[in-house]
Amino acid sequence: MMSLKRIYTTVFLVILAAVIGSVALTSWYTVDQSEQAVIMTFGKVEEGISEPGLHFKMPWPIQTVETMSKETFSLQFGYEEKDGEIVEFTNDTKMITGDENIVLADMVVMWKISEPGKYLFNSDDPQAVLYNATSASLRSIIGSTQIDEALTSGKAQIEVEVFDLLTSLMETYDIGISITSVNLQDVELPNEEVRKAFTDVTDAREMENTKNNEAKRYQNQRMNEAEGEKDAIISKAEGEKAERIERARGDVAKFNSLYKEYVNxxxxxxxxxxxxxxxxxxxxxxxxxxxxxxxxxxxxxxxxxxxxxxxxxxxxxxxxxx
Structure with missing residues (x-):
């Protein structure tokens, strides 16, 4: 029969082997080139992000490591692409412009995790916060933009303003996300009849601009011709003026010569x-x-x-x- 001392010794050795094994297995970690890591000591996030390579830490459960990707993620607002098919979320993309017209606008937001500790613990669902902030930013900018600008030449300005507003919101929420770019995909009218009416208005406006440009070109042409004629008339008048002055000088000289003869x-x-x-x-x-x-x-x-x-x-x- 095994003695009590031997049992205690065996249990101690098993526990010691487990501790040594745990220390050996949890005292180091590796970080890939495309990853970033954050170390937590008893659940408290340590400052700094580990560089790629092999690193050592205190064993579990004293310190733990969370690794996250450093890549840039894409947030599709208003639609979702799965297996080559696009599913649109019309309720999310329907917005009112500054002149009270309805448009459908969707956007792609490029973002990345800039502060892993804040991304892990400052929000339960940081991606949902980002989605809602994107919706609020886009609606705010569209709501202060005229429909003509939103559908035509104002898209670039909308992107700039949405980027600034969304970046400001992410800094306010402080959830460890940074925005790299925003791309406005489509801004369109909600139905075919409205699209056709707007197209007609746009065509009429383009025709008006074309006619105005043609009128301005004709005006400039006539103005240049008139300026040329004016310069020619002035040049001719100056020539006649010089000719008459010289003729008058000659007449004066002739008269003076005759006067001298007359005196004699x-x-x-x-x-x-x-x-x-x-x-x-x-x-x-x-x-x-x-x-x-x-x-x-x-x-x-x-x-x-x-x-x-x-x-x-x-x-x-x-x-x-x-």
């Missing part, structure tokens, strides 16, 4: 001017000087060896016989 020989110059003026005024006339006795005498005809041609005959057959 006034009577001769006066007669000369009269004869030259008569030659210009009556280029085809012959001048005769009358004596006091009334006899006509050709005293000094103003002729050249090659007289100028006679003016054309009067169409009515009448002429001068002087």
């Amino acid at each position: 020989a006034p009577e001769l110059t006066r007669k000369r001017l009269i004869l030259e003026t008569m030659e210009e005024v009556l280029p085809y006339a012959e001048i005769y000087i009358m004596n006091d006795d009334g006899n006509t005498m050709k005293y000094f005809p103003l002729r050249t060896e090659n007289p100028a041609p006679k003016p054309p005959a009067n169409p009515e057959g009448s002429g001068n016989n002087e």
Whole structure:
């Protein structure tokens, strides 16, 4: 029969082997490149995240380790894709725009675990919190956006504003989640009739913009042509101005020259001017000087060896016989 001492010794050795085995098995842990770990001492989270590799800790139950992925996760808001099929959640995506129109909007949110301790213990279901925060952010931004912008050119701005608001909510909730990006998938009208009506309105607006652009192009063309004509008229006027100024200067110079001649020989110059003026005024006339006795005498005809041609005959057959 086995003695009591031997029984105690056997039990002690079994317990010691169990303790040693537990220490040997729970005093180390490994972290993969795609993982992050958090150590808890008697349930209290220690600060810091372990780097990839082999690490040692105090044995269970003093310290325990929780490992989580460092990858970026995708949250599909408003729909779910399973086995290649998309299931839409219309009640989640139906929203009212700033001008009181109804649209359907869904979104993909990319997120990751930034603080594992907070992710584990600051919320019972952090992914549900993220989903509800995404819904609140998207509804808030859509609710302050006009339907035209939401359906057309305003999608990028909606994404920026949703990202900022959702990031702010995650910081407020402090659940260890960080947002990397948000992508607005679709914003559409709830039924076919409304879609058709909006399409007609959009087409009319695009036609209006096209006509306005064509009118502006025509206006700019006409304005450029008018500017060119204006510059041409101004240039021509400036040329005529310069020509008339030079002609006036020439006339002044000619007058001054005649005046000098007139001062030296006034009577001769006066007669000369009269004869030259008569030659210009009556280029085809012959001048005769009358004596006091009334006899006509050709005293000094103003002729050249090659007289100028006679003016054309009067169409009515009448002429001068002087």
